[in-house]
Amino acid sequence: MRFREDYYYIDKTLAGDLNAYGLLVQKHEKVAFTLAKRILKNKEEAEEATQDAFLKAYQSLSSFKGNSKFTTWLYKIIYNEALGRIRKNKETTIELDSVCEISSDTTTYLDGLRTLQLLERRSLIQKGLEALKPKEAAALTLFYLEEQSIKEIEVIMNLSSSNIKILLHRGRKSLLEAIQQLTNSELIHLL
Numbered sequence: 001m002r003f004r005e006d007y008y009y010i011d012k013t014l015a016g017d018l019n020a021y022g023l024l025v026q027k028h029e030k031v032a033f034t035l036a037k038r039i040l041k042n043k044e045e046a047e048e049a050t051q052d053a054f055l056k057a058y059q060s061l062s063s064f065k066g067n068s069k070f071t072t073w074l075y076k077i078i079y080n081e082a083l084g085r086i087r088k089n090k091e092t093t094i095e096l097d098s099v100c101e102i103s104s105d106t107t108t109y110l111d112g113l114r115t116l117q118l119l120e121r122r123s124l125i126q127k128g129l130e131a132l133k134p135k136e137a138a139a140l141t142l143f144y145l146e147e148q149s150i151k152e153i154e155v156i157m158n159l160s161s162s163n164i165k166i167l168l169h170r171g172r173k174s175l176l177e178a179i180q181q182l183t184n185s186e187l188i189h190l191l
Contacts, residue, residue, distance in 0.1 A: 003027045006070035013061060021061075025054050028071065031146060032078050038141045039082040039134050049085055053078040068155055075148070076156040079138060086134060128178035136171035143168055 003023065012020030032053060037046035057077050064073055129137050135157070142148040142156060143164075153164045 001026075007066070010061060010064065010070065013058075021058055028074060029054075031071075032074065035075060035078050035138070035141060035146070036082045038129070039079070039138055040085060041130065045085060046082075049081045050078065053081040056081065069152065072148070072152045072155050075142065075146070075152075076158070079156050082138075083134070124179050124182055125175075127182050128175045131178035132171055132174050136167050136174060139164060139167040140171040140175065 003026075006024065006027070009020045009024040009027070013024065029050065033046055033050045036049040036053070037043060040046045040049060053074070057074055060077075064070065129140070132140070138157065139153060142153050143150075148156065150161050150164050153159075154161055157164065157167075159167070
């Protein structure tokens, strides 16, 4: 389904069309869930956080002034909802939902090898991200996977651009260290 611009659905929702808000949710639910799951590391908790964030967004939709993109505003609500749940549960881990989609149609030996390499890489990145602090993981997710700008991440995470850059730098460094430790540990187990 091809979606229209967010403002179309926002205007219709504010005029009383609940179906329009349903389409807005449908348009952004995967990204919203992915962000929540990477912060919370629990599918059920992420589903609840996403639902609660969409409910809060609906209840506050009239306060959205359009000074930023709707997704920036929405991601901030999701981010805050997820962090609130972490504070409640005292959990500080995240999980990568998916880094890349892998086709199940492997017709040749080389395709099979490539698929195994992608699965291994994905698994290593998932395990590496689990070792990161939630704020580092959220910053990496928003910047690299959701392609948000530094300015947009500032709004979402309520941090300065220098803090975002530091989180990205530390996150990349921590991710590299975690992946190196994982690969060294896996090599030791093979011996």
